[in-house]
Amino acid sequence: MxxxxxxxxxxxxxxxxxxxxxxxxxxxxxxxxxxxxxxxxxxxxxxxxxxxxxxxxxxxxxxxxxxxxxxxSPGSPQWNERADLVARAMRLIADGVVDRAGVPGLAARLGYSTRQIERQLRAELGAGPLALARAQRAQTARLLIETTSLPMGEVAFAAGFASIRAFNDTVREVFGLTPSELRSRVGRGAAAEASGVLSLRLPFRAPLCPDNLFGHLVATAVPGVEEWRDGAYRRTLRLPHGPGIVALRPLPDHIACQLTLTDLRDLSIAIARCRWLLDLDADPVAVDDLLRADPLLAPLVLKEPGRRVPRTVDGPEFAVRAVLGQQVSTAAARTHAARLVTAHGDPVADKAGGLTHLFPEPAALAGLDPETLALPRARRTTLTTLVAALAGGDLDLSAGSDWQRARAQLAALPGFGPWTVETIAMRALGDPDAFIPTDLGIRRAATQLGLPDTPVALTAHAAAWRPWRAYAVQYLWATGDHPINLLPA
Incomplete structure (x- = not known):
C-alpha cells in the first residue's frame, strides 16, 4: 500500500x-x-x-x-492473512527466531537460503531480517524502560541486545532520546518484581467483539493450564527461557495484559503469542465489509461487528487438544486434556490463581502408554501418531509453517478428517480462510439462516466469503446458545 x-x-x-x-x-x-x-x-x-x-x-x-x-501500533494484518514466504518470515521474526538462531536459523526454518530471505524481505518491506528484528528489540526496550525500574543494563539484556553500546545507540537512533531521557518522560517506571511481572496495553483495530473470542477460550479451557479469574482469561505459557503466565482482560480500547515471566528476554515473544491468540492484528473492517455483502450474513455482522478467530499460543498443543475433542463434548475434551496435563505437564507456581501446569510438549507425550488413555482404540492411534510426527519434527505447526503442506501432512495421519484438519488450520495455523462445513453447529446455523445446509452446497455458497471464511465461521457459531459465544461474567 x-x-x-x-x-x-x-x-x-x-x-x-x-x-x-x-x-x-x-x-x-x-x-x-x-x-x-x-x-x-x-x-x-x-x-x-x-x-x-x-x-x-x-x-x-x-x-x-x-x-x-x-x-x-497493531501489526500489519498481512502477516496473518498470507501464507507466502514473507508472511511466514514475519511471523517467525515476531516469535524471536532471529534473536535466538540468527538469519541462518530463520532460513532453515523456512527452507530457503539466507540470500532468498534477504532479497524478498527487502523487496517488500525495505529492510532485511536483522533490521526487522532490531526494530522489534527497540520496541521491547521502550516497553521495559517505560514500565519498569530495571537497571538499563538489565533492560538491554532482556530486550535482546548484545551490548550496552548497541542498546544505547539503537534507542537514541530510533526514539531520538537516550534510555534515561525516555524513562524520565514518563516518570520513574513501576518497580518490577523479581519474577518479571509487567502490565501492558495491547492495541487492536476497532471494532472488536470480545464475546466469542474470550467465551471460546474460557469454555474450552483446560484446568490447570487456563482459567477465567477476576474478569481476565489467564493461562500458562511455554517460552524459550522459561515458563510464563499471562492474564488478558478485554477493555473498550485495548486488551489489558499482565505478564509474569521467568526471564524478561521472553517479553516480545510472549506479546507476539498473545496478539496471535486473540487475533489482534486482524483488519475487521475489511473482513466485515466482505461478509456483509451476503444478505444472509449481514444481520449477524451488523449486530456484533469485529468478531475475531480465537487461536492458540502453541500449535502442537492445539492439535493434541483437537484430537482429544473429536466426537465428544466440550466437557469430555477438557477432562481428557486435564488428565494429560496432570500426568505429563511441567508444574508451575501461580501465586495469583489456580494455574498449575504447562501443557506437555510433544516430546513428553511421545513415550506415553496408549493403554493409559481413556479413549477409543482408533483415537489412541490418532493421538500417538500425531505426537510422534510432532516430536520427530516431521510436522510443523509453528508460526512459520506452510499452511498447505501442514494440511496435507495432517490429512495423511490416521483419524484426521476434514473437520480436524480445518479446525487446526483455523486456530493453530491461523489461516483466515479455513472452513468447516461439516461442523454440526455450522450446519444448524446454516439451516436457521436459510443457507445451504449440506457441506458441498454450503462450501459452494461460501466461495463468496473468501478469503475470510474462518471469520464467517465465528458469525455462524454466534447463532447458537453454546457458552463459547458468551463473555464470562
Whole structure:
C-alpha cells in the first residue's frame, strides 16, 4: 500500500487509524516517522514519504514520533492473512527466531537460503531480517524502560541486545532520546518484581467483539493450564527461557495484559503469542465489509461487528487438544486434556490463581502408554501418531509453517478428517480462510439462516466469503446458545 501515494496521503490527512501498521509516514522536514492515525497536525503532502515497515523508516534515518508511538501500533494484518514466504518470515521474526538462531536459523526454518530471505524481505518491506528484528528489540526496550525500574543494563539484556553500546545507540537512533531521557518522560517506571511481572496495553483495530473470542477460550479451557479469574482469561505459557503466565482482560480500547515471566528476554515473544491468540492484528473492517455483502450474513455482522478467530499460543498443543475433542463434548475434551496435563505437564507456581501446569510438549507425550488413555482404540492411534510426527519434527505447526503442506501432512495421519484438519488450520495455523462445513453447529446455523445446509452446497455458497471464511465461521457459531459465544461474567 505504501506505493499508493494519494491513498496514503488521504489516510494521513483523515488520521485514519485503520491503516496503523499497514504503512508508516516519514516527514522529511522533521526527520520523524508516524503511524497514519497520528493525532498531530498532518504535514504537507510534499513533505511526506511512506515506508512499508518501521524498520525501513529507521534505516532511512527517521526517528519514531514521541506522540503517536508508531512502534506500538497493531501489526500489519498481512502477516496473518498470507501464507507466502514473507508472511511466514514475519511471523517467525515476531516469535524471536532471529534473536535466538540468527538469519541462518530463520532460513532453515523456512527452507530457503539466507540470500532468498534477504532479497524478498527487502523487496517488500525495505529492510532485511536483522533490521526487522532490531526494530522489534527497540520496541521491547521502550516497553521495559517505560514500565519498569530495571537497571538499563538489565533492560538491554532482556530486550535482546548484545551490548550496552548497541542498546544505547539503537534507542537514541530510533526514539531520538537516550534510555534515561525516555524513562524520565514518563516518570520513574513501576518497580518490577523479581519474577518479571509487567502490565501492558495491547492495541487492536476497532471494532472488536470480545464475546466469542474470550467465551471460546474460557469454555474450552483446560484446568490447570487456563482459567477465567477476576474478569481476565489467564493461562500458562511455554517460552524459550522459561515458563510464563499471562492474564488478558478485554477493555473498550485495548486488551489489558499482565505478564509474569521467568526471564524478561521472553517479553516480545510472549506479546507476539498473545496478539496471535486473540487475533489482534486482524483488519475487521475489511473482513466485515466482505461478509456483509451476503444478505444472509449481514444481520449477524451488523449486530456484533469485529468478531475475531480465537487461536492458540502453541500449535502442537492445539492439535493434541483437537484430537482429544473429536466426537465428544466440550466437557469430555477438557477432562481428557486435564488428565494429560496432570500426568505429563511441567508444574508451575501461580501465586495469583489456580494455574498449575504447562501443557506437555510433544516430546513428553511421545513415550506415553496408549493403554493409559481413556479413549477409543482408533483415537489412541490418532493421538500417538500425531505426537510422534510432532516430536520427530516431521510436522510443523509453528508460526512459520506452510499452511498447505501442514494440511496435507495432517490429512495423511490416521483419524484426521476434514473437520480436524480445518479446525487446526483455523486456530493453530491461523489461516483466515479455513472452513468447516461439516461442523454440526455450522450446519444448524446454516439451516436457521436459510443457507445451504449440506457441506458441498454450503462450501459452494461460501466461495463468496473468501478469503475470510474462518471469520464467517465465528458469525455462524454466534447463532447458537453454546457458552463459547458468551463473555464470562
Amino acid at each position: 505504501h506505493h499508493d501515494f494519494e491513498r496514503c496521503v488521504r489516510a494521513v490527512q483523515s488520521k485514519d487509524t485503520r491503516f496503523d501498521g499497514w504503512f508508516f509516514t516519514a516527514v522529511v522536514t522533521t526527520g520523524i516517522y508516524c503511524r497514519p492515525g497520528c493525532p498531530a497536525v498532518p504535514p504537507k503532502p510534499e513533505n511526506m514519504t511512506f515506508y512499508p515497515s518501521a524498520a525501513a523508516a529507521q534505516q532511512a534515518g527517521f526517528r519514531a514520533c514521541k506522540r503517536c508511538r508508531p512502534d506500538a
